[in-house]
Amino acid sequence: MIEQKFRQPKRNRAVWAIHAACTLVAILTIASLIFVLNRSVVEADRFGLSAERRLVANELRHQMEAAVQFQAQVSFWNATYAELAAGRLSDTFVAPELAGWLWEDYGFSWLIVSDADGHVSTAVKDGLVVPAEAADAPLHDVEDLLDEARRRYDNALRNNNGTYTLDIPQPDRQSVTPIVPGIHAVDMRQIEGQMSIAVVQAVIPETLQLPAERRKPVFMVSVRPLTARSLREIEAKLGVTGLAFVPLSQRPADGVHVSAGRCADVSCLVVAWTPKSPGGFVRAEILPSVIVIAIAATLLMAFVALRFSSVFSALQQSEARNRHMAKHDRLTGLLNRSGFDEVLAAALLDVKKTSIRADLCRSRRVQGRQR
Secondary structure (H helix, E strand, C coil), X not given: CHHHHHCCCCCCHHHHHHHHHHHHHHHHHHHHHHHHHHHHHHHHHXXXXXXHHHHHXXXXXXXXXXXXXXXXXXXXXXXXXXXXXHCCCCHHHHHHHHHHHHHCCCCCCEEEEECCCCCEEEEEECCEEECHHHHXXXXXXXXXXXXXXXXXXXXXXXXXXCEEEECCCCCCCCCCCCCCCCCCEEEEEEECCEEEEEEEEECECCCCEECHHHCCCCEEEEXXXXXXXXXXXXXXXXXXXEEEEEEHHHCCCCCEEEECCCCCCCCCEEEEEECCCHHHHHHHHHHHHHHHHHHHHHHHHHHHHHHHHHHHHHHHHHHHHHHHHHHECCCCCCECHHHHHHHHHHHHHHHHHHHHHHHHHHXXXXXXXHC
């Protein structure tokens, strides 16, 4: 009977506060998991995009370095330098020495021999000697590179008692890569409507010693187009898709790009491609774990709420029972001395309050009659 008497029919505010706190903890746990997941996806996409940009930019630089090395095998060669003593490359030199590998193996479309003023002495296109006038268009596209190569040549040239020496670091003959003297100019740009790598360098002997009569340089201009096949090879190498050269103003909305060459105008071509989304993979891999953790956190908070609320209710019932038993006899359930005194004190207080109210009312009536 006593248990039923003190069993509360509904939970009090403290119990509801426990439930609210546990619910809030569960919500915050789930929200933090979602935030961490979304942040992981964003960071994975950002890191993947940054890595792809570095890979593509490095590959373009490697392509230009390779073109410089390929051309240096001809421009930094005693045989070529000796052949140009007559002012041009002969057909008998081009056919056996150049056509067999420079075009078929390395993919050069143009090889032009010119002086610093742009006067062409030899023009070779796709392995065939063509008239000098045919090289005017590609030579016009690389005028700035021709000027840059001339400046580098002049800066490296030193007068040595009537002869000239190129003051450049001595090449390492033990290197496995082709020797490059480092006086070239290179860029990636449109030449005759196709994105290409252009390399310009003065033809010099391997001894780096030049006679006085050949002080004025003769430059070799080579053009290596970046074809669709070469782009597919780069795609396969880097693991990217949709690689293409497009104008900066027309790049795909969902694509990314890096600059190709020195051109910075909006009409210049850039290398664009469709980026991967590693964040999607991260989400697919982590989301099941996040769901499991969220469910576990919710169940744990529900258990904690029920457990604490039941414990709190039991404590309240125990306190109420103890307060009751402190004022009542355990056997009869009647008021004991402490309870009787408390009830008597309360009754006396009520009598006193009633007497005071009666006196106040009587005083007010007397005052009202006197007026």
